[in-house]
Every structure is written in C-alpha cells, then in structure tokens.
Amino acid sequence: xxxxxxxxxxxxxxxxxxxxxxxxxxxxxxxxxxxxxxxxxxxxxxxxxxxxxxxxxxxxxxxxxxxxxxxxxxxxxxxxxxxxxxxxxxxxxxxxxxxxxxxxxxxxxxxxxxxxxxxxxxxxxxxxxxxxxxxxxxxxxxxxxxxxxxxxxxxxxxxxxxxxxxxxxxxxxxxxxxxxxxxxxxxxxxxxxxxxxxxxxxxxxxxxxxxxxxxxxxxxxxxxxxxxxxxxxxxxxxxxxxxxxxxxxxxxxxxxxxxxxxxxxxxxxxxxxxxxxxxxxxxxxxxxxxxxxxxxxxxxxxxxxxxxxxxxxxxxxxxxxxxxxxxxxxxxxxxxxxxxxxxxxxxxxxxxxxxxxxxxxxxxxxxxxxxxxxxxxxxxxxxxxxxxxxxxxxxxxxxxxxxxxxxxxxxxxxxxxxxxxxxxxxxxxxxxxxxxxxxxxxxxxxxxxxxxxxxxxxxxxxxxxxxxxxxxxxxxxxxxxxxxxxxxxxxxxxxxxxxxxxxxxxxxxxxxxxxxxxxxxxxxxxxxxxxxxxxxxxxxxxxxxxxxxxxxxxxxxxxxxxxxxxxxxxxxxxxxxxxxxxxxxxxxxxxxxxxxxxxxxxxxxxxxxxxxxxxxxxxxxxxxxxxxxxxxxxxxxxxxxxxxxxxxxxxxxxxxxxxxxxxxxxxxxxxxxxxxxxxxxxxxxxxxxxxxxxxxxxxxxxxxxxxxxxxxxxxxxxxxxxxxxxxxxxxxxxxxxxxxxxxxxxxxxxxxxxxxxxxxxxxxxxxxxxxxxxxxxxxxxxxxxxxxxxxxxxxxxxxxxxxxxxxxxxxxxxxxxxxxxxxxxxxxxxxxxxxxxxxxxxxxxxxxxxxxxxxxxxxxxx
Amino acid sequence: xxxxxxxxxxxxxxxxxxxxxxxxxxxxxxxxxxxxxxxxxxxxxxxxxxxxxxxxxxxxxxxxxxxxxxxxxxxxxxxxxxxxxxxxxxxxxxxxxxxxxxxxxxxxxxxxxxxx
Numbered sequence: 002x003x004x005x006x007x008x009x010x011x012x013x014x015x016x017x018x019x020x021x022x023x024x025x026x027x028x029x030x031x032x033x034x035x036x037x038x039x040x041x042x043x044x045x046x047x048x049x050x051x052x053x054x055x056x057x058x059x060x061x062x063x064x065x066x067x068x069x070x071x072x073x074x075x076x077x078x079x080x081x082x083x084x085x086x087x088x089x090x091x092x093x094x095x096x097x098x099x100x101x102x103x104x105x106x107x108x109x110x111x112x113x114x115x116x117x118x119x120x121x122x123x124x125x126x127x128x129x130x131x132x133x134x135x136x137x138x139x140x141x142x143x144x145x146x147x148x149x150x151x152x153x154x155x156x157x158x159x160x161x162x163x164x165x166x167x168x169x170x171x172x173x174x175x176x177x178x179x180x181x182x183x184x185x186x187x188x189x190x191x192x193x194x195x196x197x198x199x200x201x202x203x204x205x206x207x208x209x210x211x212x213x214x215x216x217x218x219x220x221x222x223x224x225x226x227x228x229x230x231x232x233x234x235x236x237x238x239x240x241x242x243x244x245x246x247x248x249x250x251x252x253x254x255x256x257x258x259x260x261x262x263x264x265x266x267x268x269x270x271x272x273x274x275x276x277x278x279x280x281x282x283x284x285x286x287x288x289x290x291x292x293x294x295x296x297x298x299x300x301x302x303x304x305x306x307x308x309x310x311x312x313x314x315x316x317x318x319x320x321x322x323x324x325x326x327x328x329x330x331x332x333x334x335x336x337x338x339x340x341x342x343x344x345x346x347x348x349x350x351x352x353x354x355x356x357x358x359x360x361x362x363x364x365x366x367x368x369x370x371x372x373x374x375x376x377x378x379x380x381x382x383x384x385x386x387x388x389x390x391x392x393x394x395x396x397x398x399x400x401x402x403x404x405x406x407x408x409x410x411x412x413x414x415x416x417x418x419x420x421x422x423x424x425x426x427x428x429x430x431x432x433x434x435x436x437x438x439x440x441x442x443x444x445x446x447x448x449x450x451x452x453x454x455x456x457x458x459x460x461x462x463x464x465x466x467x468x469x470x471x472x473x474x475x476x477x478x479x480x481x482x483x484x485x486x487x488x489x490x491x492x493x494x495x496x497x498x499x500x501x502x503x504x505x506x507x508x509x510x511x512x513x514x515x516x517x518x519x520x521x522x523x524x525x526x527x528x529x530x531x532x533x534x535x536x537x538x539x540x541x542x543x544x545x546x547x548x549x550x551x552x553x554x555x556x557x558x559x560x561x562x563x564x565x566x567x568x569x570x571x572x573x574x575x576x577x578x579x580x581x582x583x584x585x586x587x588x589x590x591x592x593x594x595x596x597x598x599x600x601x602x603x604x605x606x607x608x609x610x611x612x613x614x615x616x617x618x619x620x621x622x623x624x625x626x627x628x629x630x631x632x633x634x635x636x637x638x639x640x641x642x643x644x645x646x647x648x649x650x651x652x653x654x655x656x657x658x659x660x661x662x663x664x665x666x667x668x669x670x671x672x673x674x675x676x677x678x679x680x681x682x683x684x685x686x687x688x689x690x691x692x693x694x695x696x697x698x699x700x701x702x703x704x705x706x707x708x709x710x711x712x713x714x715x716x717x718x719x720x721x722x723x724x725x726x727x728x729x730x731x732x733x734x735x736x737x738x739x740x741x742x743x744x745x746x747x748x749x750x751x752x753x754x755x756x757x758x759x760x761x762x763x764x765x766x767x768x769x770x771x772x773x774x775x776x777x778x779x780x781x782x783x784x785x786x787x788x789x790x791x792x793x794x795x796x797x798x799x800x801x802x803x804x805x806x807x808x809x810x811x812x813x814x815x816x817x818x819x820x821x822x823x824x825x826x827x828x829x830x831x832x833x834x835x836x837x838x839x840x841x842x843x844x845x846x847x848x849x850x851x852x853x854x855x856x857x858x859x860x861x862x863x
Numbered sequence: 864x865x866x867x868x869x870x871x872x873x874x875x876x877x878x879x880x881x882x883x884x885x886x887x888x889x890x891x892x893x894x895x896x897x898x899x900x901x902x903x904x905x906x907x908x909x910x911x912x913x914x915x916x917x918x919x920x921x922x923x924x925x926x927x928x929x930x931x932x933x934x935x936x937x938x939x940x941x942x943x944x945x946x947x948x949x950x951x952x953x954x955x956x957x958x959x960x961x962x963x964x965x966x967x968x969x970x971x972x973x974x975x976x977x978x979x
Contacts, residue, residue, distance in 0.1 A: 020891075020914040023943055027892040027910040047909065055911030062919070 002029065008049060011056035013063060014374040063375075067382035074383065078355075082387070084754070085351050089391020089438075091747055092344025093430040094398020097423065099337030099740075100430075101399070102406045103330045105420035111319055112245045114185040115279075119318040120289065122152070122276040124297075127310045128580065134274040136265045138300060142276075142313065145296045148289035152278035153179030154259065157249065160231040161521045162217070163714050170519060170718030171213065171254035173231070178258060181208075183279045184248060191225045191240030198239075198258040205236035206258060211244035213254040231257070232521030233714075249275065269307035270567065277318065289315045325661075325816060329737050332814050333406070336490065336744040339483045341430060345437040346476045347751045352384065352438065353473050354762050377443050384438030392431040399427065408736040470763075474795060477755040481799025482806065484748035485832055489807035490814070491741040492828040497819040498738050501731055507655035508558060509597035513723035514697040515557055518708055518715055519687045528612060528676050531685055534711055535589060535673065538689065541707045547695030552591040553673060553686035559726050562658040564684065565666060569640040570628055583624060584657050585642060585669045587676055587686050593619075593652055595692045596723070603635045603650030610649075610672035617672060618646040621654045624667035641669060642681060659730040661819060690723065697722045749839060752799075756843035760792050764847045768854060776856040788851045792844030800836050804829060867953040870923060871961055876908060876916050881925060881947060881955040888929050890942040891917075917945065925951035 005028050009021050028048060035041045075082040110116045123131040124138060134142070134154065143152050155176040162169045178194040189211060198206045207229065209218070218224045227238045236257065247253065265271075280289055293313040301308045356363070363376060403420060518538075525531045535553050542551040555564060564585045592598075593605050601622065610617045618639070625634045634648045646669070657665040673686050693700060701720055708717055728735075764771070771784060811823030821828075873881075883889060883897040895908045920926045929946040947955070969975040 016914075016918070020917070020943075023891050024910045024914055026942065027895060027913075030892050031895075031910075048911075051909040051911035055909075055915045059915055062915070 005048065008052045011052055012059055013056075013378070016059050063378065064382065067379050068386065070379060071383045071386050075386070081351060081355055085348055085387045086391045086394060088344045088347045088351070088751065089388055089434050090394035090398055091751075092341040092348075093392050093395030093427065093434060094402060095744060095747070096337045096341040096430045097395065097399035097427045098402035098406055099333050100426040101403055101420050101423035103334045104423055104426070107327060107330055112186075112247075116319065117317070118150075118280040118282070119184065120278050120280060120286065120315050121318055121321050122278055122293065123314050123316070124272060125312040125314050128582075131314065133272040134276050135269050135272045136261060136274060137267075137269045138272075138308070138311070139274050139276060140266070141300055142293075142296055145299070146278075146289075146292060148280060148284045148292045149278040150281050151179050151183045152276060153177045153181075153183050154274040154276050155180050155249065156259065156273050156275060157253075159519060159718075160255070160257075161233075161519065161714070161716050162254075163230040163233075163716075166217070168714050168716035169217075170517065170716045171231075172252055173255045173257060174249065174253055175257050175259040180248075180277060181242075181256070183277055184246075185279075186242065186246050186248075188240040189243040190222065191238070193240060194256075194258045199260050201260050201262055203258070203260065205231070205234050206239045207231065207236040208240045208242055208256040209238060210242055210246070210254050210256075214241045231255075233524040249277075269304055278315075286315060286317060326733075328814055328817055329733065332490070332817065333737065333740060335810070336487055336741050339487055340744050340747055341433065343480050343483050343748045343751050345434065346480050347755055348387070348434065348437055349440070350473055350476045350755055350758060353476075354758055356380075380443045381439055384443070385435060388431065388435040388438045391434060392427070395430070396427060405736070406740060408733060473759055473762075477752070477759050477795055478799040480748070480752040480755045481796055481836065482803040484745065484752040485800050485803025485836060486807045486810055487741070487745035487748045488832040488835060489804070489828055490810050491738065491745040492832055493811055493814075493818055493821055493823070493825055494734070494738045494741060496821045496825060496828060497817065498731060498734050500821060501660045501734070501819050504656070504660045506558065506660065506727060507598060507653050508723075510723035510727045512692055512694065512697075513595065514691045514693065514700055514704075515719070515721055515723055515726065516689045516691075516701075516704055516708075516717050517687055517719040518689060518717050520685060520715070522682055525685065526678070526682060528674065528678050528685075531676075532674055535686065537711050538707055539589060539591070541711075542689070542691055542704060545693070545695075545700060545703050547693040548700070549692050549694070550591045550594045551689065551691045552589045552595045554588040554592050554688050554690065555586040555684045555686050557688045557690060557723070557726060558596070558655045558657045559659050559730050560688065562665070566641050568628075568669075571638065580627075582666050583620075583641065583669050584666045585671060585684070587673045587684055588670050589673050589686065592670070592690070595690045596655075597692075598655060599653040601651045601653060602633075603648070605650055605652075606670060606672040608674070611674045612677070616644045616646045616675050617649045619650040619652055619670040620648055621652055621668040623654050623664065624669060625651055627667060642671075642684075644675075644677075646671065660727075661730075749835070753839045753843045756792055756795060756840060757846065759795065760788060760844050760847035761850070763791065764788060764851045767851075771851055771854050772856040772858070775854065781852045784851050784854075785848050788848040789841070789844050792840045792848075796836055796840035800833055803836075804833065807832070865923075867950065867957040870925075870954050871958055873954065873958045874916070876912050877920060877925070878955065878958050879906065879908065880913070880916060880920065881951055881958075884926060884945055884947040885952070885955065888931065888944045888946045890944050892942075894945070920951075924948055925954055 002025065005025060006021070009017050009024065012021070031044060032041070035044050111119065113119060122134070122142070124134050126132050133156075136154075139154050146152065153176065155174050158173050158175055159170055160173045162171045176194065178196050178199050181188075181193040188208065191208075193208065194206065197203060209224070214220060214224060218227070224238050224241065229236050229238060242256070280286070293315050297308070297311060297313040301311060366376060407420065520531055520534065525534070539551050539553065542548060555561075562584070565582045566585055567581050568583050588606060590605060590607050593600055600619075603619070605619055606617060618641075620634065625632075628634075628639070629637055634651060637648045638645055639648070640646070652668075652670070654664060655668055657668060676682065676685055689704070691700060691704070705717055708715055775784065807829070808824055811818070811825075815823050879898045880894055882901070883894045889897065891910070891913055895910070895913060898906055898908045917926070921928065926945045926947055929944045932944060966975055970977065
C-alpha cells in the first residue's frame with residue numbers, strides 16, 4: 002500500500018488530503034477482490050495509469066478554476082492589473098531590446114567559421130595606434146610571419162556602376178585573393194577570386210553582395226558571366242556572396258580583386274591597406290603579437306628611415322570596435338537592467354500592497370478550509386498570468402524598440418546593421434519577472450494560511466504594518482535610488498551632447514548642400530579633363546537662383562578623416578609621428594567662402610594657381626603655430642605629398658575628424674589645378690558644396706540636371722546638407738541620450754508611482770489613527786506634515802545612496818562624457834531637485850486624502 | 864442554480880454515479896461496485912475517475928457529502944458518503960430523457976431494436 006500512497010503524490014496536496022484515504026481504501030478493497038497474481042498485476046498497472054492520467058486532469062481542473070478566479074479578480078481591480086502588466090512589459094521589453102543589440106555587437110560570434118582565429122593586423126606609428134599598412138610593409142610582413150594560416154589585404158572604395166538603370170555610386174572593396182578564403186565564407190553562387198584575378202592587367206572580375214544582386218539584378222540566377230561597367234571598366238560577374246556576408250562592414254555592394262601596380266611598391270610610407278588574417282590553430286593572439294613585434298623590429302632595422310617609428314599590432318576581429326561604442330552599449334545595458342530591476346521592485350510592491358488589502362479575504366478562505374497549497378497555488382497563478390500578459394506585451398515593446406536601438410550598432414564590424422530580437426533574453430527577462438511575481442505574490446498567501454493570522458478576521462483589524470511595511474518602503478527606496486542613478490547618468494550625457502553640439506567646428510554648416518560626384522578613373526585621369534568638368538558644373542550651379550557660392554574639394558570635413566601626410570620643412574628629416582602629420586585636401590577657389598572658414602592672412606587658392614606654376618598651399622592656424630610660431634608664414638616653403646609648396650594664406654582650424662576628442666591634425670589646402678596628372682588622383686576633388694539661401698532640397702533636381710549634362714554617365718550620391726553631416730557625428734550619441742533619457746523617465750515615473758502607492762496605502766491604513774489625532778485637535782497642517790514627512794524620508798533614503806552610485810557610474814563612463822565632470826554639480830543638483838518634486842507630487846494626493854478624513858466617520862467605521 | 868439542461872450532455876462517469884446514488888447514499892467503493900454490478904462488470908469505474916468526478920459534482924451541486932453514517936459495526940471511519948441532491952435528480956432525469964430521445968430517433972431509422 003505504501004507504493005499506492007506514493008503514487009497518490011501525483012495529485013495536488015489538497016486533493017490528496019481530501020480523498021487520499023478513501024482512494025486508498027477503495028484500492029485496498031479491490032486488491033482484496035483480486036485473487037490470482039495476474040489479476041493483481043493488472044490491477045497495479047491500471048492503478049498506475051489511471052492515477053497519472055487523472056492527476057493531470059485534476060491539476061488542469063484546478064488551473065482552470067484558478068484562471069477563472071484570476072480573470073475575475075483582475076477584472077475587479079483593472080487599475081492594479083493594467084499597472085502591473087505595463088510595468089512588466091516595460092521592464093521585459095526594454096531589457097530584451099537593449100540586450101539584443103548588445104549581444105549582437107559585443108558578445109555573439111562573428112558570422113564566420115572559427116571566428117576566434119580571425120584577426121586584424123595594423124601598423125602603428127607614434128600617435129597612431131592603428132594605421133593601415135603600406136603595400137611594401139604588407140608584402141614583407143606577409144612573407145616573414147609564421148603565425149598565420151593566411152593573410153589578406155583589402156581597401157574600401159566606391160565605384161560608379163553604369164548600365165543598370167541610372168548610374169549609381171556603390172560602396173566596394175578591393176580584396177586580395179586571400180581575403181575571402183581567410184574569412185571562410187563560401188559564395189552563394191559562382192566562385193571567389195583566385196591569384197589569376199589579381200594579376201596586373203587581368204580581365205576585371207566582380208563578386209556581388211546578396212543585397213546588390215537582389216536590388217540591381219533582380220536576384221537573377223543567370224547573373225554569372227554578365228558584364229557590368231564599373232568606373233568605365235568592364236567587369237564580369239563571377240559570383241554572389243550570401244546575405245550574411247557583410248565584410249568589412251554592412252552596406253558594401255561588391256568586391257573586386259586588388260590588382261597591385263608596380264608603382265604601388267615604391268613608397269613605404271603610403272599606407273592604405275587593411276590587413277586581415279587567420280591564426281594557425283595552435284597560435285594564440287599573444288604569440289602572434291610577439292611575432293609581429295619581432296618582424297617589425299627587423300623591418301625597422303632594414304628601413305630605418307621610413308620605419309623609424311613603425312610597429313605592428315594584432316587584434317581579434319571581434320574587438321575591431323571603438324572603446325566608445327563598447328562603453329556606450331554597456332551603459333545602455335546597465336540602464337536597461339536598472340529598468341528591469343525597478344520594474345520587478347514595482348511589481349513586488351504592487352503585489353504586496355494588494356496582498357495587504359486582501360489579507361481579510363485570504364484569511365476567510367483559509368478559515369473556510371482552503372489549504373495553504375490552494376491559496377499559494379492561486380496566488381502563483383495570478384502572478385504568472387500577470388507576468389505572461391506583461392511578457393507578451395513586452396515582446397511588442399522589444400520588437401518596436403530594436404530598430405530604434407539599431408542606430409547604436411557601430412559600422413566597424415562585419416555584421417548586419419539591424420539585429421533581430423533575441424528571444425533567449427526575452428525568456429530570461431520573463432523568468433526573472435515570473436520569479437519576482439511568484440515570490441512576492443506567494444509570500445503573503447503563505448503567511449495568510451499560516452497559524453495565528455486569524456487576527457485579520459477580527460473586526461476592525463488593521464492590515465499591514467511591521468515587517469511587510471518595511472519591506473515595501475525598502476523596495477520604494479531602491480526604486481528611488483536606481484532612478485536617481487539613471488537620471489544623473491542621462492543628465493550627464495545630455496550635458497556632454499550639448500557641449501559637443503556647442504563645439505565650434507571651424508566652419509558654418511547652415512545653408513550648405515553637399516553632393517558627391519566621384520569621377521571614375523582612368524576616364525578622368527588627366528587633370529585638365531577634371532578641371533573642365535568642375536568649371537562647367539560650378540559655373541552653372543553658381544548661376545542657380547539663391548546660390549551664393551559653390552566649390553569642389555577632395556572631401557568635406559567630418560566626412561573623411563584621411564589624407565594624413567608627414568610634413569618636411571626645408572629639408573628636415575621626415576618623421577611620421579602624430580606631431581608631424583597634417584591632413585590635406587585639394588579645393589577649388591570658393592571653398593573657404595562656401596564653408597565660411599575664415600581667411601586670416603594672405604589669400605585663398607585661385608584659378609591662377611595652375612600646374613605649371615609654383616605649387617601653393619593655404620594652411621590652418623595650428624599649422625602655423627606648429628612650424629612658424631610668432632613668424633609671418635606667408636612665403637615659407639614646406640614639402641608634402643611629393644612636392645614643394647609655398648604658403649600663400651592662413652585660415653581658421655577645422656574639426657576634420659569630428660567634434661569629439663582632441664582637435665584634428667593641422668590642415669593644408671592645395672589648388673585643384675595642381676593635382677599632378679596620374680599622380681594622387683585618389684585625392685581628386687569629388688565633393689560639391691553649395692551655399693544658398695534656397696531650401697536645400699529644391700536645388701537637387703537642378704544640380705542633378707547640370708551634372709547629367711556635363712557627363713551623362715556620372716552618378717551623384719550622398720546628397721545631404723552640411724548640417725546633416727555634422728549631426729551625423731553626434732547621431733549615435735543623440736540616440737543614446739534619448740534611449741537613456743527614456744529609461745530614466747520610465748524609472749522616474751515608476752518610482753513616483755511607488756511613492757504614491759506606499760503613502761496612499763499607509764494613509765488608508767492609518768485612517769482611524771489620523772481620525773483620532775484630528776479629533777484630539779491636530780491641525781490639517783500637522784497631518785499634512787506627517788504624510789509629506791514620510792514621503793520625504795523615503796525620498797531622502799533613496800536619493801543619498803543614489804548620488805553616490807551615480808558618481809561611481811559617471812566615473813565608469815567618463816570616456817563618454819566629452820569632458821563634462823563626472824561630479825558635475827548642476828546635474829547632481831537638478832536630479833536631486835527633480836526627486837524632491839517627484840516626492841511632493843507623489844505624496845500630494847495621499848496627503849490631501851489624509852487631511853480630508855472626517856474624524857467622526859473614521860472612528861465610527863472602525 | 865443553473866438549469867438542469869445546462870449541464871447536458873453529462874460525462875458517462877457522472878451519469879453512472881448519479882444513477883448509483885439514486886436509490887441510496889453510498890461511499891466511493893460502493894459506487895464503483897454498484898456501477899460494475901449494473902453493467903455486468905463491463906464498466907469498472909476507477910478510483911481516479913471517481914474521485915476526479917466527485918469534487919466537480921459537489922461543486923455543481925449534483926451531490927453532497929452526508930454526515931449520516933451506517934451503524935458503527937458496518938462503518939469504516941475513512942469512508943465518505945455521498946447523497947444525490949434534488950438538483951442532481953433533475954439533471955439525471957434530463958440526461959435520461961435525452962438518451963431516450965436519441966434512442967427513439969435511432970429506432971425510427973432502424974438503428975436500434977424495437978421495444979421488447
């Protein structure tokens with residue numbers, strides 16, 4: 002019979018208590034009736050299966066009952082239900098979205114086979130931690146290294162695609178034949194490059210991205226062998242890469258083989274190759290790094306001039322991410338975890354408050370014979386229902402939020418630009434909520450069903466007080482603390498954003514429209530041909546209504562941080578360290594007027610600065626400060642980019658690399674007519690800037706017509722205003738501030754709800770006490786002070802640790818603060834002030850209710 | 864209380880329990896034995912099925928637990944006795960009527976033997 006009793010444990014406790022003995026008696030009787038061993042055996046088999054089957058059915062019956070009961074009770078208090086569900090949804094949704102993005106960028110493996118062995122290899126120079134390789138150094142390093150299974154080089158570019166509808170500008174990458182095999186991705190169609198494709202003069206071959214294949218070739222499987230024209234050269238499509246192949250970053254449309262020309266192996270200081278490698282299976286990153294050191298030492302000995310300050314570094318491809326992006330994502334994750342914590346605290350508080358209100362009901366049910374197990378189970382069902390509904394809504398919150406957060410995905414990694422919602426995280430956050438719900442929903446039921454709680458049944462008994470009251474206060478205090486941390490963190494980031502937005506870029510962005518027309522080579526190899534194009538376009542654009550000036554330049558500020566060259570002053574030895582480099586651009590004469598960069602001394606470049614005359618340069622103030630402090634720089638000479646150049650003017654400094662961090666390298670500007678034929682054509686002007694009083698958008702069709710008439714096959718791309726370019730520099734910050742601000746707002750709101758709930762309940766529980774006090778002559782002011790005082794106490798208890806924690810958090814994310822002090826007093830005071838206001842607002846209604854208590858009614862009802 | 868018809872059709876086990884309780888109060892095992900006897904042993908109600916049905920029938924007001932017990936020498940204190948309620952009788956009658964009507968329809972189409 003012991004076995005039978007054990008089997009009965011499949012049933013719920015309450016059921017077993019009710020019917021267990023009788024079922025046992027029935028079974029015993031049947032056991033007595035079974036005479037022979039086969040019958041006994043059959044009886045046991047039958048008993049086993051029917052107990053299991055029926056136990057499941059009984060559990061299901063109870064669940065249905067509890068669900069019905071839950072639906073009824075929640076419908077009776079819709080305010081509670083809606084608040085609890087929203088709190089859970091916000092917590093789960095925000096957390097899932099934030100973690101989905103963070104996991105996608107920081108944690109998850111890159112989409113390549115054995116990604117741990119993939120590395121990026123950089124040259125270093127003093128002042129530059131990661132510099133591209135020159136072809137010469139690359140060739141030597143590749144030959145000398147033993148740590149790598151294979152190594153390949155690539156260089157990002159963009160090409161004009163003609164012949165597929167309108168001419169288009171497509172982001173492309175020139176890769177050596179090793180690059181794609183190093184990564185290990187197989188093409189979806191066709192083949193990848195071989196060494197035959199990269200020989201100088203080999204017929205052009207191209208690999209399409211899945212996205213370009215779909216958009217421009219309609220996903221045609223017969224695309225292999227098709228001819229396309231890229232920058233006026235014919236190429237044959239040899240393959241299509243799968244949709245998850247985003248190398249080196251999302252948005253690349255096609256890959257072409259890198260065909261080195263003999264002249265590329267002449268200058269060891271011409272750095273433009275990105276290098277990616279795959280470590281041999283047994284080689285660690287540290288070993289590869291050590292070997293790279295040795296290799297670079299040797300190259301330094303062999304080429305003491307060019308490689309004087311050169312070193313090498315090997316980093317995991319996974320870590321190809323700026324510290325700032327990483328920190329930003331961790332901050333985001335931390336903030337979302339805070340929101341989840343607050344949501345859980347709030348849910349716990351809601352459930353506790355509710356249980357206090359229902360103490361009487363629970364006691365009645367316990368007195369009527371509902372066992373502890375039934376009460377606990379009922380509460381559990383209710384918590385689960387709330388968590389499930391909140392979680393379901395949270396999924397929608399997450400799905401809605403991920404695309405917004407996707408703007409925080411940095412474009413430095415070979416991953417897609419938008420992550421998918423991570424359902425593992427959703428499950429984790431859901432479980433956390435369920436646990437919170439279960440613990441705080443079930444505890445009160447446990448207590449109610451325990452001994453001695455019959456007090457609740459006594460007429461006029463007050464619920465609450467004691468331990469539970471303290472627990473609730475502690476939860477609210479924690480909410481206040483966390484919301485202070487979030488408020489201050491987002492406050493500091495807002496200050497940092499304002500500070501950056503207030504930084505003078507050195508030019509005036511308002512009213513400037515920019516358009517890119519990248520001229521294909523070799524079609525525009527000759528400078529005279531380009532000059533003809535620029536002159537025609539600029540003349541016609543200047544004639545458009547509202548246009549005050551227009552110019553071409555190699556690249557606009559903040560679009561491109563390249564063009565960094567060492568400078569040699571009157572035969573001094575060239576040393577390529579950060580303190581000797583300058584960024585350069587070729588410009589047309591109106592450039593300074595168009596961007597309103599102030600001309601401080603001398604003149605700008607002019608049409609008379611032609612290829613056959615003296616090469617001239619306009620330099621920035623910091624250039625002068627560096628080389629000719631306290632001298633008149635006009636007429637001085639320096640050597641840069643293969644030529645001697647004479648200073649003819651000085652302009653203000655420009656933030657070429659963006660608003661953050663240190664000011665950029667000093668700048669030098671050269672005349673667009675002095676780009677030597679076939680040399681440095683990479684620097685040929687391609688960005689058109691137009692200053693006008695017209696709305697920028699209205700100019701675009703006219704500009705497009707002008708360019709089309711100058712060259713029918715010339716695409717235009719990157720149409721945007723200069724203001725948009727500047728904004729883009731702070732875009733991920735803006736998104737982060739908004740997200741963190743939203744999190745802080747949610748936390749703040751939840752904390753206010755918490756304070757309000759705590760005080761409302763306290764007031765309703767102290768109805769009689771307040772009534773008695775008033776009857777004994779307490780003035781409204783005293784009562785008001787009492788309630789507000791309680792609110793203020795909770796707020797203070799939360800704000801004080803909040804300030805400390807916020808300071809710690811601010812120190813951790815100091816790198817994001819753009820120079821704003823982590824202990825910024827204004828921010829700390831504002832946050833504390835806001836909390837004070839929140840406390841007052843949250844306490845106001847309960848206080849008002851307390852003051853309005855009619856002493857007679859309060860005493861009589863008790 | 865609900866109308867008797869609202870509970871129809873009854874699960875077979877429920878109907879059998881009501882029939883077993885129609886003439887006298889019985890305890891669980893007695894119900895099982897009665898069902899087996901009436902069906903010539905074809906239907907052996909299991910304890911599990913019985914005790915899953917009983918709480919629901921108590922809930923629905925079809926039966927009640929009675930405190931009237933037989934003489935001590937015939938009793939076992941672990942036993943619980945159940946009695947059919949007037950509502951239970953009404954529901955059993957309604958279910959019987961439903962079965963009778965079904966049978967009549969089946970007869971018209973020649974699916975069941977004529978009355979003996």
